[in-house]
Structures are given as structure tokens and as C-alpha cells.
Amino acid sequence: MTAILVDTLTKRFGDFTAVDGISFEIPEGEIFGLLGPNGAGKTTAISMLSTLLEPTSGRALLNGIDIIKDQDGVRKEIGIVFQDQSLDEELTAWENMDFHGRLYRIPKAIREEQIDEMLRLVELEDRKDSLVKTYSGGMRRRLEIARGLLHEPSILFLDEPTLGLDPQTRNHLWEYIQSLNRRKGITIILTTHYMDEADRLCDRVAIIDRGRIVAMDTPGNLKSQVGEDVVSITSPDAARIADRIRAPWILGAEQYDGQVIIRLRSAEDHLLELLSLIGGDGHTIASISIRKPTLEDVFLHYTGREMRHEEAGATDRMRMMMPRRS
Ligand SMILES: Nc1ncnc2c1ncn2[C@@H]1O[C@H](COP(=O)(O)OP(=O)(O)O)[C@@H](O)[C@H]1O
Ligand SMILES: [Mg+2]
Incomplete structure (x- = not known):
């Protein structure tokens, strides 16, 4: 009922x-x-x-x-x-x-x-x-x-x-x-x-x-809709990487605070390719981490803003790149 x-x-x-x-x-x-x-x-x-x-x-x-x-x-x-x-x-x-x-x-x-x-x-x-x-x-x-x-x-x-x-x-x-x-x-x-x-x-x-x-x-469906994996890359070139990174298996990339958050299908299958894409463009990578999507990623995906930053009133520090349909 x-x-x-x-x-x-x-x-x-x-x-x-x-x-x-x-x-x-x-x-x-x-x-x-x-x-x-x-x-x-x-x-x-x-x-x-x-x-x-x-x-x-x-x-x-x-x-x-x-x-x-x-x-x-x-x-x-x-x-x-x-x-x-x-x-x-x-x-x-x-x-x-x-x-x-x-x-x-x-x-x-x-x-x-x-x-x-x-x-x-x-x-x-x-x-x-x-x-x-x-x-x-x-x-x-x-x-x-x-x-x-x-x-x-x-x-x-x-x-x-x-x-x-x-x-x-x-x-x-x-x-x-x-x-x-x-x-x-x-x-x-x-x-x-x-x-x-x-x-x-x-x-x-x-x-x-x-x-x-x-x-x-459901939380599970919301998270899987934005991607199977999330790769966060810290780089002085974060903004340019987020702007330019493209591949059929990349679902979207957003950047803020010197980080690029890339949502993709299977990090396991595409990590090397991802790194060579970024390296090929001459960008440096300070650190990299791979994780499963969180509801934070879901919020970012649907609103173009990060909820934690929203709290602090710092939306202007952020920019969003819409995922390309491929
Ligand atoms: N009685 C009210 N008069 C005018 N604005 C209000 C009133 N109550 C809430 N608001 C505004 O409506 C918006 C939503 O508030 P609220 O429902 O309390 O949000 P949340 O609970 O998600 O933090 C806010 O911008 C708040 O300032
Ligand atoms: Mg409230």
C-alpha cells in the first residue's frame, strides 16, 4: 500500500x-x-x-x-x-x-x-x-x-x-x-x-x-547510473585535463580544487589508457586514486555543484563539464 x-x-x-x-x-x-x-x-x-x-x-x-x-x-x-x-x-x-x-x-x-x-x-x-x-x-x-x-x-x-x-x-x-x-x-x-x-x-x-x-x-542505482568507477587525479593542470579528456568509456569529468574527477566504465580496463591520454597531452599527475561513486558524485553530476562546497558557499570555485554522449 x-x-x-x-x-x-x-x-x-x-x-x-x-x-x-x-x-x-x-x-x-x-x-x-x-x-x-x-x-x-x-x-x-x-x-x-x-x-x-x-x-x-x-x-x-x-x-x-x-x-x-x-x-x-x-x-x-x-x-x-x-x-x-x-x-x-x-x-x-x-x-x-x-x-x-x-x-x-x-x-x-x-x-x-x-x-x-x-x-x-x-x-x-x-x-x-x-x-x-x-x-x-x-x-x-x-x-x-x-x-x-x-x-x-x-x-x-x-x-x-x-x-x-x-x-x-x-x-x-x-x-x-x-x-x-x-x-x-x-x-x-x-x-x-x-x-x-x-x-x-x-x-x-x-x-x-x-x-x-x-x-x-535506490542509493545503489543512483551511484551506478553515474559510472562504475571514479578516478580522482590531482594535477596543476586539472582544469585543462577536465576540459579536454575524451574517450568513449569516459562518462564525464568535473574539476575543482586542483582535482579532476573522472567517471568511467571500469577503471580496471581503462586506467593505463587514461594515464597515457593525460600524459600524451603533456600534463603532470601529482596523485591518483580510484574509488566507487558516492552520492556526492551523483549530486555533482545532476546539479553541476558539489554539495560539500555548497555548504561552504564556494560554488564559484567549481566548474563542470557535461558528459559527452558516445
Ligand atoms: N518562512 C519562510 N519565509 C521565507 N523563506 C523561507 C521560509 N522558510 C524557509 N525559507 C527559505 O526556503 C528555502 C528552503 O528552506 P528549508 O526548507 O529550511 O531548507 P532545508 O531544510 O533544505 O535546509 C531557504 O532558502 C529558506 O531561506
Ligand atoms: Mg532543514
């Missing part, structure tokens, strides 16, 4: 279009990721889906319920974990959960049972009576997820679930999210600007840039 159906959903703020006609369909039980740089429109998109923000146009159904016509109905189906922390620091974990349960008017007996179950699920039962201000960042996130699940939603929204957490805590949280999805069959839609998070966690990923979905597929 379809959990989420989104049809040309659009949000404008004045004459600025933050979300520009996005469409997708998420089957029940999927972990679906919206991956894109800061300002891409991720939070705006899920704010519309969770009825916090009214769309300018387009429509969306959650478990068949219309986000515009039946907001209360939609709210019963969903749990939300916001990008910014929204716990009360001066209350204990249990009290935070209880407050939320009362908001949703969950009857006392069920509420208390559910709170204990959810706190067990995120392994916070031992600390349930501690004030949230004594919690680490990872514990807070887990508590927020437990809280989002308290009224037993079938769809969970996670906005940048591991933002600002250290690598170990992020890993841990990914495991929780995955086990939640597996054990409870909850459909999860999450936003992230972390490539590794989308890759590791999501069944399917929509890459969103400037309010538009530029590509959507």
Missing part, C-alpha cells in the same frame, strides 16, 4: 519558490530520504506533509488522507522529530513523554504502558527519571524519536536526525532507526544533507536541489 503520495507540491514565500513542484510516492514500510544541501527545501517539504505549513499548490495524501482537507486526520497518522531540539530540559524524560501523551489525549493506562515501551525501545528506561538537561546529544535525539512514536503513528518524519552528532552516536542512531523500521514496519521519511546517512539508511533517496527533485532511486 502507498503510505505517502505527493503530487506537484509547491511552496512559495513571496516570489521565492522554496519547494518547486515535487512529486513522489512512498510505499508502506520504506525508509525514504530527501537529500540536499542547506536551503534545498527539505524542511519546507516535510513541514507541508506534516500539516505545519500550508502548500501554495499541489497535493499530498498520507495513508490516503489529504493534508489540506483533513489535517487532524493526518496528524493522527504521523510522528515528527524536528530539526531543532524541542524537549523541555527542566523535565525528566518520562515527564516529557507524559506531556506529549496528554497532548494526544492518550488514556492514562495506555499512556504509561506506551511510555515505558518506547523508552525501552530507545534504551533510555534506566535514565527515564533524569532531567533532560543531563542528557547527551544522542540521548536527546533518541528521546525525541521515542516521543514521536508515542501515539503509535504509522509514518515517522525525521528532519536531519543526526545533525551535529559525533560519528559514533550517528552510527548508533542509524541502527535504532533501522530497527524501528524493521520491527514496527513504520514508514520513515527523513531529510539529511549527509551523503553517508542517505546511503546507509535509506531504501530510496530523492536528491533535492533548489526546491526540485533532480534524481530519485
